[in-house]
Amino acid sequence: MTVLDQIGQDKQRIAERLARLDAERAKLSNQLAEFEVAERALGRFGGRKVVAENPKRGSAKTATASVRKPNARTRQQAPAASLGEATLKAVKAHTKGVSADDVRKYLSRKFGLTVRPNHLGSALQRHRRAGRLENRGQRWFASPLA
Numbered sequence: 409m410t411v412l413d414q415i416g417q418d419k420q421r422i423a424e425r426l427a428r429l430d431a432e433r434a435k436l437s438n439q440l441a442e443f444e445v446a447e448r449a450l451g452r453f454g455g456r457k458v459v460a461e462n463p464k465r466g467s468a469k470t471a472t473a474s475v476r477k478p479n480a481r482t483r484q485q486a487p488a489a490s491l492g493e494a495t496l497k498a499v500k501a502h503t504k505g506v507s508a509d510d511v512r513k514y515l516s517r518k519f520g521l522t523v524r525p526n527h528l529g530s531a532l533q534r535h536r537r538a539g540r541l542e543n544r545g546q547r548w549f550a551s552p553l554a
Contacts, residue, residue, distance in 0.1 A: 494519045495531040496540060496550075505547035508532060 489497070498514040499506055506514070512528055515521040532548060535541040542549045 489519060491515075491521065491523060491527065492531050492534065494521060495528065496535055499532075499535075499541055499548045500550045503550075505544070505549045507547055511548065 494515050495511060498511045498518070501514065502510070508525070508528060511532070512523055512525065515523050515528075532541060532543075536543055539553060540551050542551050
């Protein structure tokens with residue numbers, strides 16, 4: 409085989425590889441465009457918007473440097489019990505009745521839950537309507553039937 413034949417074969421092989429890479433690049437760029445459209449739609453309709461760096465502007469080095477690790481302040485742990493369950497346990501822990509403010513303090517101390525007063529009031533009222541709690545004189549008691 410002559411050198412010219414070998415060069416011709418290499419040239420043809422490289423041209424075929426370039427054609428495959430161009431086809432893959434076009435496919436990936438279509439997928440990227442679809443993802444951008446989906447991201448905009450989710451952002452518009454209340455989905456959580458993900459901030460992505462534009463791949464045309466940044467390099468891989470800056471993209472990995474921009475990824476933040478959560479620290480102690482931003483990390484949130486999932487509560488062990490839901491607000492409704494924790495509220496019921498808090499009221500049951502006080503046999504002589506408890507005020508809503510004392511329930512909030514108890515939830516903060518025992519469960520680590522920071523609860524807004526209106527959310528606590530909603531949880532207490534749900535239990536009252538379900539018959540699990542009673543409200544007498546601004547104090548909450550566990551229902552004898554519960």
